[in-house]
Amino acid sequence: xxxxxxxxxxxxxxxxxxxxxxxxxxxxxxxxxxxxxxxxxxxxxxxxxxxxxxxxxxxxxxxxxxxxxxxxxxxxxxxxxxxxxxxxxxxxxxxxxxxxxxxxxxxxxxxxxxxxxxxxxxxxxxxxxxxxxxxxxxxxxxxxxxxxxxxxxxxxxxxxxxxxxxxxxxxxxxxxxxxxxxxxxxxxxxxxxxxxxxxxxxxxxxxxxxxxxxxxxxxxxxxxxxxxxxxxxxxxxxxxxxxxxxxxxxxxxxxxxxxxxxxxxxxxxxxxxxxxxxxxxxxxxxxxxxxxxxxxxxxxxxxxxxxxxxxxxxxxxxxxxxxxxxxxxxxxxxxxxxxxxxxxxxxxxxxxxxxxxxxxxxxxxxxxxxxxxxxxx
Amino acid sequence: xxxxxxxxxxxxxxxxxxxxxxxxxxxxxxxxxxxxxxxxxxxxxxxxxxxxxxxxxxxxxxxxxxxxxxxxxxxxxxxxxxxxxxxxxxxxxxxxxxxxxxxxxxxxxxxxxxxxxxxxxxxx
Numbered sequence: 001x002x003x004x005x006x007x008x009x010x011x012x013x014x015x016x017x018x019x020x021x022x023x024x025x026x027x028x029x030x031x032x033x034x035x036x037x038x039x040x041x042x043x044x045x046x047x048x049x050x051x052x053x054x055x056x057x058x059x060x061x062x063x064x065x066x067x068x069x070x071x072x073x074x075x076x077x078x079x080x081x082x083x084x085x086x087x088x089x090x091x092x093x094x095x096x097x098x099x100x101x102x103x104x105x106x107x108x109x110x111x112x113x114x115x116x117x118x119x120x121x122x123x124x125x126x127x128x129x130x131x132x133x134x135x136x137x138x139x140x141x142x143x144x145x146x147x148x149x150x151x152x153x154x155x156x157x158x159x160x161x162x163x164x165x166x167x168x169x170x171x172x173x174x175x176x177x178x179x180x181x182x183x184x185x186x187x188x189x190x191x192x193x194x195x196x197x198x199x200x201x202x203x204x205x206x207x208x209x210x211x212x213x214x215x216x217x218x219x220x221x222x223x224x225x226x227x228x229x230x231x232x233x234x235x236x237x238x239x240x241x242x243x244x245x246x247x248x249x250x251x252x253x254x255x256x257x258x259x260x261x262x263x264x265x266x267x268x269x270x271x272x273x274x275x276x277x278x279x280x281x282x283x284x285x286x287x288x289x290x291x292x293x294x295x296x297x298x299x300x301x302x303x304x305x306x307x308x309x310x311x312x313x314x315x316x317x318x319x320x321x322x323x324x325x326x327x328x329x330x331x332x333x334x335x336x337x338x339x340x341x342x343x344x345x346x347x348x349x350x351x352x353x354x355x356x357x358x359x360x361x362x363x364x365x366x367x368x369x370x371x372x373x374x375x376x377x
Numbered sequence: 378x379x380x381x382x383x384x385x386x387x388x389x390x391x392x393x394x395x396x397x398x399x400x401x402x403x404x405x406x407x408x409x410x411x412x413x414x415x416x417x418x419x420x421x422x423x424x425x426x427x428x429x430x431x432x433x434x435x436x437x438x439x440x441x442x443x444x445x446x447x448x449x450x451x452x453x454x455x456x457x458x459x460x461x462x463x464x465x466x467x468x469x470x471x472x473x474x475x476x477x478x479x480x481x482x483x484x485x486x487x488x489x490x491x492x493x494x495x496x497x498x499x500x501x
Contacts, residue, residue, distance in 0.1 A: 304433055327435045356431065
């Protein structure tokens with residue numbers, strides 16, 4: 001990421017909900033250049049469990065939002081965007097969302113993102129830490145064919161089994177969306193982009209709203225009995241239980257979609273066309289197999305294995321590294337994700353995690369750890 | 378006796394020649410929900426400042442240092458099954474380990490309760 005601030009005087013940016021976080025008693029931490037809430041009064045455990053049981057509100061306004069518009073009205077932004085990602089974007093229907101990755105020429109992942117089609121345009125949501133680089137990359141690669149209009153808007157996620165009930169009280173039409181669908185709807189006369197997606201493994205929504213209305217909207221949602229404010233701490237444990245990658249940890253420029261077990265997001269047509277950055281390498285990995293693969297790992301004891309923990313086989317040879325690890329509040333046990341040598345990537349393989357110098361037994365496990373409960377169909 | 382405190386937010390309570398060591402209410406609040414604790418085994422020799430125990434919240438792992446030099450005589454086994462005791466009762470049931478002291482003079486370097494409270498207040 002680009003950091004324009006000198007390291008000695010880090011000036012953190014604030015989202016439109018910053019004042020509300022302080023009012024709600026949040027503990028604030030620096031994250032991707034922003035001053036963000038890591039937890040509120042409920043604490044990480046309580047916030048995590050509340051989201052799985054009812055509904056949690058997350059400020060994700062630090063993420064990047066942009067509109068990709070073709071210069072020639074005959075062109076399709078989705079077709080153009082496929083030059084940069086391995087996902088099936090041009091096949092997206094109007095108002096449908098797809099997960100994909102920006103790849104580099106080695107097939108490494110520059111960032112992961114969500115793309116939504118509206119007519120011949122795309123709406124993109126990318127990670128906060130990568131957004132300047134992503135937007136510069138997209139704008140320069142598609143220069144002369146499309147313009148990228150970066151959106152300075154708040155983004156609020158409402159996640160959990162009660163999210164749909166709550167949001168339906170405020171926004172007509174929200175409940176009609178299915179998982180991975182989006183629509184421009186209205187709240188108090190203001191245009192809001194409502195997307196039925198999220199990063200917790202639960203049903204839920206992300207609502208893009210003008211900065212000046214964000215606090216009033218978030219406050220209205222928080223006033224509902226089902227809703228609690230949730231910080232970055234629980235956001236991380238929720239996504240890890242759901243088996244979802246955290247950019248910069250589980251995926252980065254040194255990992256390809258094949259190694260990251262993200263080939264479900266690379267359709268057959270894109271593999272055959274082989275016209276995304278790094279396609280030759282990714283296709284080679286698909287035909288020859290990868291040397292290492294991202295897997296779920298369940299420690300057998302109670303000690304969490306954190307990011308960076310060495311993974312060994314039963315013979316004591318190093319076979320990989322943990323890239324995300326912690327405690328799963330919904331399971332009451334430690335869980336982890338990481339990369340292991342392909343021959344050790346089968347579910348059920350016994351491995352050892354070296355925690356504080358001591359080997360701890362662990363088992364390669366299917367992802368997600370907690371069943372996803374999206375509103376599909 | 379009255380408790381002594383370190384700048385690493387540990388408390389030490391001396392009963393005869395056995396010191397009980399735990400982390401303060403302030404420390405557990407900073408950590409958040411404790412989900413795992415590893416305490417030292419009896420018989421382990423520790424020097425002041427050594428890593429003696431591990432305490433992990435949902436987010437992160439932290440070390441608990443030996444506040445004094447000596448020998449561990451008991452780790453709090455209850456924390457293995459109930460790490461949340463550290464949050465619920467940091468000053469009593471959530472103690473980490475008991476130790477004998479090889480240099481009782483080290484006690485004099487530690488803060489008393491009033492000094493510790495002033496220290497915490499300065500942290501904001």
